[in-house]
Amino acid sequence: MTSYLWKLLSDAPVENVEQLIDLLLGNRGISSNKEPFFSPRLPEPLLFGQEKISRFKDLVFSAVRDNLPIIIHGDYDVDGICGTALLWEAIYFGLNYKNVIPFIPDRFDDGYGLSTDSLEKITSKYKRGLLITNDCGIASISQVEKAKKLGFNVVITDHHQQAKQLPSADLVVWTDQLCGAGIAWLLSQSLEVMDGFWGLDLACLATIADVAMLVGMNRALVWHGLNALSATTRPGLQALFQLCELKAPLSVYDVGWIIAPRLNACGRMEGAYDALRLLCTRHTGQAQELARYLDLLNRERQELTKKMFEHAKGQVASPKERRIIVVGHETYHEGVIGLVAGKLVREFYRPSFVVACDNSGLAKGSARSISAFDVARALSQLSDILEGYGGHPMAAGFSLRKENIKVLSDRLEELGQKGLREQDLVPILNIDACVPFSLLDWGLLKALGKLEPFGQGNPEPNFLVRGLKVVDIKLIGSHNDHLKLKLSDSEEASFNIVDAVGFGLGSLYGQIHPGCLVDAVFNLQENVWQGNKALQLKISDLKLASADSL
Template identity: 35%
Template sequence: MIQSKMKWNFTYRDLSQTSEGLAGVTPLTRQLLEKREIYDAQTAESFLHPSLDDLHDPFLMDGMEKSISRVKEAIAQEEPILVFGDYDADGVSSTTLMVEALRKAGADCDFYIPNRFTEGYGPNEAAFRFASDSGYAVIITVDTGIAAIPEAAFAKELGIDLIITDHHEVQEVLPEAFSIIHPKTSADYPFQELAGVGVAFKFAQALLGRFPKEFLDLAVIGTIADLVPLKGENRILAAVGLQAISRSNRPGIQALREVCSIEGDMNEETIGFTIGPRLNAVGRLQDASPAVDLLLSESLEEAKEIAAFINQLNQERQKIVAAIAKEAEEMVMNQEGDTDNVIVVAKEGWNPGVLGIVASKLVRQFDRPSIVLAIDPEKGEAKGSARSIAAYDLFANCMEVRGRFLHFGGHAQAAGMTLKVEEIEGLRRDLIQLAEEKLSEDDYQQVLEVETTVALEDISLKQIEEVDQLRPFGMGNPKPLFHLKHTPKEVRLIGSKKNHLKFQFQSEQARVDGIAFGMGDLYSQLSPQATLDIVGELGINEWNGRKNLQVMIKDIRVDEWQLFDYRGSKHIEKNLVIPPAESYTAVSFRNQTKAPLDLPVFRAEDLPREGDMDGLLLIDLPQTMSQLSELLERLQVRKVFACYHLEESTFLKTWPSRDHFKWFYGMLLKRGSFNIEKESDLLADRKGWDRSMVEFISEVFFELDFVKIKNGIITVASQPSQKDLNESSLYREREEQLQMERTLYYSTYKELKDWFDQHLNQPSKHVKEEVVYGL
């Protein structure tokens, strides 16, 4: 039995109960759409076939008309315009898009992205003063600025018209800017979840007076990389943008394709795991300007040089993240008591630019909201990032203790902050208290929303193509997860560190591979022929022109007890691994004292009359079968390890049949006597028996008073009584020993498992059985 690491939420209903408003689609597609609250044909059509015609008028957004008017005035008067961006992938793509749009409109413009390490996040007074001194009277922010209240006031003092375009959470007070373009401050704008680049795209459309399709390859980067919900306008920009970026002739995109070895069409995973991280890496380690230069470049040769540099930075970023994550994990593991409800770790020397990634790793490992801070001892400040679990709104809870921060901003699941070092402990206490008040124990367990249960033979290329109609997947439209119950034909460790699992599931009609990244620790916990329950994403693995069905496994559980067969093995210590949260018990029936892994050994009779055990190690064979069956019937055991050896086998010796006994007795009657010591070997050779069989037959006859034995000479008793062989205790013991060896030692794995199934008092399943609706 293996418990799942996450909570499985089976969300599906009986397909016969679904809405009739979605006629014309398959039951699976209908179910997937209804899960996304799509119940009518028109909405379904818009979702399955995103169209640019469904985008909203940019002038519905408050501040748009005023802002466009001011920009056109600046262009007419030849006033230079500064685009003030952010250093992540959304900010970089927003900055690039805004600069290109302004230049197409005839503006004299440049861009400025603050240095994360020397300036921090967002607008700052020093940058605004520099802009003013450089002759800029108009500044347009992209993907930042909604929390820049003192900075906006300072810009006004300098005579700068500050136009804020942003999408981050709005705080209690808005900046006093020339204008603000933000979906969430625009009551009449139908969609409020645009990314920063989406807002910039709307600005470009309004400024140019046409639909700027040439910017779709930029819009898709920030929309997907910034993890905004992929629904409404975001879904349209992402879907159409993926087509655009796949065909893009932009030198920067071409160079990224080459350095990342991207072939064919791009999808959301290409952006999220390949393009986005590299653009993010620049601002995480240094000034983010090269990322904008890459996307603005008109020279393929120049773009290739920048892309190679950015790729190198990304590799360096990965090493830094790994080192900091290891330190942070050790800090959490080494704290006394249980893990805090909210993790807050801080240390000098950490790179502030990568702490968001580290925080994400802590959330995945410990299922806790996590804040990771880098301490600057000279300033006495700590700066860092936070990531959260679904049930804990990071932005809302941090806003309740807003006074502890020097700077704070972000979303429900991600935020950035700066605070005095002396505030760190107070922040930890406050957030832990808020978590204790608002969250239950279940809230700390990750939840997998399972679409439906699917049989192995129902998984097909057609079905997966049907699921792919819902692409692009992401926030607000997660990739569907499916439940599969099957016994794998093969399980093996893969990867250079052997930390991943690969399964082969096979039936007469189908074969599906399963990949479980990072789950290599389960290898020793999976017994042969164990039926697995898995939840994962269905997909196609294409290699050398062949398409193989596969499931990318997110979680695994085993509901049944498991048998691990180490009979006669000399390598038990190598294969036996006790998970940290489990405890195993070794039991002996024959007073053996040595157990694998130096576990303490209990005599069978000393174990409690009843109990619940993670693992039971049988280190020797019982004296009788009933001795073992009685033990198993009173205990509840999740895993049984057959670790016993057999020094001397009864099973391998020749077992005498009743005809053997009959012939031997007739021989005695004919001869009158038999010298056991001198004649046993001769008889055994002549009959093809074993000497021990001759001796055993003699001892059974002696016990039954059929013969007399004196000085090694056996003779027939004068008046033997009529008795059956089973009346001999020696015969019965040998017969039981033979049966025990046959059942417990020389049986196949399946035969041994079947015997234990009949006698084991199996623990109740901890997972509720779900009603299953197939596809």
């Protein structure tokens, strides 16, 4: 009835909550030392090594001593904006050094990262100084070389995929275990001028927004940082929380789906400086004005994304016959092509490349992928037709001449035909455990709370219960695309009834009706409505109990 392939991660029998929690930890690779997971410790700057930390401090303090400009070159997404804010504040306020300048490239004029255009803007105004990148720069070989020749000391801080050659910077601080702002937070801490918990709000915000793996150091930043973010004293974030009617304690969902899109909208629709100003302002009036403006930009972004996605879907002919989706159009807005690519992946479960063309003949693209296809590696094999590229296995950006789009599509399809099997193109629904209905109570929900925060690398547990009786089912939502159900484990519908909701499962209505027995995969959640609390199953997928589910 749906296209998911169900995969049960463990078939071990579960009789109580303690067994289930141990099973969940085992599914996440945690079997012996559980203390770092349940009480994670914040990382320290020395994880980069004493030599790198000493070099970073020497470069910063030397620039301060010589009264040289320090330029913090970030990126236009939430990660880059937060990292820029952290480094700028640590130097401007912590060191009380005012000759430090944040620089956020313009997506449309400068392109991504430490580009030739962004470097020209910097060097036209500053003839020498210290240039620190954050969330970019690891692939800027020629730009770093030029900056060095012009008299700049250069520090690269980045987490994006490294190439074989590293830039000839004075210092490269790189790890793929933290996002850009996580690196910036640790380097700021190394200056020893700010409180140990200062900046955790932004490090947490960026880690969630960048969809980083919430394991290890990232888990620690978010585990501690959600409290810091909930209690932030930044007027801009407070104004955004108030506008969005968010109350403490904040959740990963609040940050990733409500706050981050509004901050990202600024860099997607125009320049990202207003998002940086919102994070750094100390004035309530300015904060409220910026929050309203970012919210307006986000509404425009949502409408534009919706229209572009519908157009892009119309370009996808016979998706099942192709391994890779490539679409493009001269009307596409460069700022949201990544969002459209992500929607195409969710719609067709194919690696998707969306290209925006301009009148100059240069096209810029964004790619999103599935686990079986590394888009960054694929682009590296097509470097001969690309003007530039970079990213991660699951997401990447690139540019090329407009006349090469067809060649790009054909060669990507060749890579897809060679590297992707039919089974790779079926989305897998991982199920942690098959559990008895009797285990679904408030005690289990409380125990599951200790596994939070959930995210990449530590997903919210999916459970399977077989043979549930459908007591009631109806369509909900403005487009009738969601299901609301009442489910029971008993033939007697008056016993053990639980509410359930299936977002996006409206197409199953009519195939499932009261009296049916179903197998349900779900997350266990608390639902609050008009002050009343109740357990609820958030359905990931449903199949008739007679069907071969696994």
